Amino acid sequence: MRLSKASLVKILCFLFVISSTKAGSIDIINRCPFVVWAAAYPGGGMRLSPGESWPLRVDGDKPGRIWARTNCVFNESGHGKCETGDCGGVLHCQNGGKSPATLAEYRLGEANKSGPAFYDISLVDGFNVPMEFSPTSPQCTRSLTCAANINDDCPTEWKVPGGCINPCVQGGCGRPANYTRFFKDRCPDAYSFGLDDRSSTFTCPGGTDYKVVFCPNDILQARIHIHNNCSYTVWAAANPEGGRQLNQGDTWTLNVISQKKGRIWGRTDCKFDGNGQNGTCESGDCDGLLQCQADGRAPYTFAEYTFRRNSTDSYSIWLVNGFNIPMEFRPTSDGCRSIQCTADINGPCPMELRDPGGCNSPCTVFRNDQFCCKQEICEPTSYSKFFKDLCPDAYSYQYDDSTSLFSCPNGNDYDITFCP
Ligand SMILES: *[C@@H]1O[C@H](CO)[C@@H](O)[C@H](O)[C@H]1NC(C)=O
Numbered sequence: 022m023r024l025s026k027a028s029l030v031k032i033l034c035f036l037f038v039i040s041s042t043k044a045g046s047i048d049i050i051n052r053c054p055f056v057v058w059a060a061a062y063p064g065g066g067m068r069l070s071p072g073e074s075w076p077l078r079v080d081g082d083k084p085g086r087i088w089a090r091t092n093c094v095f096n097e098s099g100h101g102k103c104e105t106g107d108c109g110g111v112l113h114c115q116n117g118g119k120s121p122a123t124l125a126e127y128r129l130g131e132a133n134k135s136g137p138a139f140y141d142i143s144l145v146d147g148f149n150v151p152m153e154f155s156p157t158s159p160q161c162t163r164s165l166t167c168a169a170n171i172n173d174d175c176p177t178e179w180k181v182p183g184g185c186i187n188p189c190v191q192g193g194c195g196r197p198a199n200y201t202r203f204f205k206d207r208c209p210d211a212y213s214f215g216l217d218d219r220s221s222t223f224t225c226p227g228g229t230d231y232k233v234v235f236c237p238n239d240i241l242q243a244r245i246h247i248h249n250n251c252s253y254t255v256w257a258a259a260n261p262e263g264g265r266q267l268n269q270g271d272t273w274t275l276n277v278i279s280q281k282k283g284r285i286w287g288r289t290d291c292k293f294d295g296n297g298q299n300g301t302c303e304s305g306d307c308d309g310l311l312q313c314q315a316d317g318r319a320p321y322t323f324a325e326y327t328f329r330r331n332s333t334d335s336y337s338i339w340l341v342n343g344f345n346i347p348m349e350f351r352p353t354s355d356g357c358r359s360i361q362c363t364a365d366i367n368g369p370c371p372m373e374l375r376d377p378g379g380c381n382s383p384c385t386v387f388r389n390d391q392f393c394c395k396q397e398i399c400e401p402t403s404y405s406k407f408f409k410d411l412c413p414d415a416y417s418y419q420y421d422d423s424t425s426l427f428s429c430p431n432g433n434d435y436d437i438t439f440c441p
């Protein structure tokens with residue numbers, strides 16, 4: 022049978038109407054200052070950087086659960102493992118996750134239909150990441166939160182890497198026990214044992230939409246857009262936050278959440294395996310990882326920021342680890358100064374500081390206290406003056422604050438450009 026375009030459109034619209042009456046939506050938002058691998062059963066899974074979200078369509082009829090997985094490594098085909106919440110070693114979950122994991126549980130129901138609809142947060146499987154589970158439609162307003170610092174308070178015998186076990190998983194979770202108080206005191210909105218219904222199950226009319234927020238109390242401080250305007254590929258690096266390959270013209274946006282201080286730089290001539298590991302870079306390398314977990318290896322130009330909520334941000338460019346790539350650091354607010362280091366430093370670089378990756382720092386090359394500012398009072402040197410003359414906005418030695426530290430009211434976004 023051949024279908025005309027018009028009848029195809031009609032059929033598709035009809036199918037859409039059917040499916041839209043049966044589905045609700047849950048926006049899954051990561052506000053943690055670290056990456057989480059969101060999981061939904063049914064639904065699958067998704068890696069969420071800080072500030073990212075995953076709009077999940079769910080079938081109103083079926084019960085489901087959502088949780089966060091932490092410290093995961095997956096290969097290109099989505100196989101790997103997670104420290105908490107792992108679901109059989111796959112990115113796209115086909116069943117529930119491993120304890121401990123904070124769970125959002127639901128059955129959303131359908132608009133104008135009776136039948137059990139509910140939503141709750143459960144700690145019956147323990148706790149890994151703080152969570153909020155809230156309706157977003159106006160007809161329902163009861164927001165559930167479990168944001169206490171349960172991992173830090175967790176008694177040693179229940180502590181595991183990344184989470185806190187609920188001991189009921191060993192002895193049956195049907196009844197309250199002395200240990201359920203530990204969870205209930207900290208998260209009164211959440212289930213602490215299996216029959217904890219009265220205080221922990223909530224209902225909204227069918228057809229209500231929801232959001233699940235991981236780390237609801239963490240706050241977005243600013244966005245930093247990192248652009249590569251160089252004619253070559255740069256592997257951007259950020260500690261904390263990780264790293265990303267940026268081809269010419271690419272941009273990587275960092276959502277800086279709660280954490281206040283960080284460093285950003287560019288790496289050149291990198292090679293990594295398919296997992297972003299076992300690599301090397303000619304400059305700026307961070308232990309051979311695409312996703313940096315520490316600062317880089319000199320030489321590299323770097324930017325540093327400190328964001329202070331309701332106060333001032335400070336930002337700077339540094340040459341104390343040498344120079345590899347020209348850089349600009351620009352607040353988006355008109356009143357704040359844009360700073361840069363764009364001079365050709367590699368060309369006139371003193372012979373003894375020359376390095377395949379750029380112009381190295383005298384501290385890295387000579388390892389003496391004066392160049393490394395290990396003395397109490399550290400003065401400019403002929404080397405620091407060489408860097409300062411070419412890039413007056415940048416730190417040329419540790420205590421170069423008066424000409425190199427800039428500030429701007431908090432609440433701005435920032436652009437960092439390689440080869441501005
Ligand atoms: C990913 O890992 C799984 C399980 O170890 C393996 O079967 C698969 O071949 C791997 N895929 C890739 C692309 O490396």
Ligand SMILES: *[C@@H]1O[C@H](CO)[C@@H](O)[C@H](O)[C@H]1NC(C)=O
Nearest residue numbers: 041042131132133134227228
């Ligand atoms: C639900 O009922 C209300 C009023 O009874 C009506 O306005 C609305 O269109 C109905 N919604 C659906 C999806 O049937």
Ligand SMILES: *[C@@H]1O[C@H](CO)[C@@H](O)[C@H](O)[C@H]1NC(C)=O
Nearest residue numbers: 176188198199200201202203
């Ligand atoms: C709970 O009770 C068990 C056995 O009665 C006891 O060993 C344990 O210390 C108690 N835990 C708490 C947190 O009170």
Ligand SMILES: *[C@@H]1O[C@H](CO)[C@@H](O)[C@H](O)[C@H]1NC(C)=O
Nearest residue numbers: 094294295296297298299300
């Ligand atoms: C890195 O390479 C070594 C040797 O080739 C290998 O044994 C190791 O498993 C690799 N590590 C990762 C994380 O792929």
Ligand SMILES: *[C@@H]1O[C@H](CO)[C@@H](O)[C@H](O)[C@H]1NC(C)=O
Nearest residue numbers: 240328329330331332431432
């Ligand atoms: C910042 O200001 C907001 C609104 O003006 C206020 O709600 C918040 O408590 C303040 N935060 C701090 C850390 O002072």
Ligand SMILES: *[C@@H]1O[C@H](CO)[C@@H](O)[C@H](O)[C@H]1NC(C)=O
Nearest residue numbers: 248250251349438439440441
């Ligand atoms: C990128 O570089 C070109 C010159 O190569 C320059 O004209 C342009 O302004 C730069 N763009 C940014 C965003 O700095």
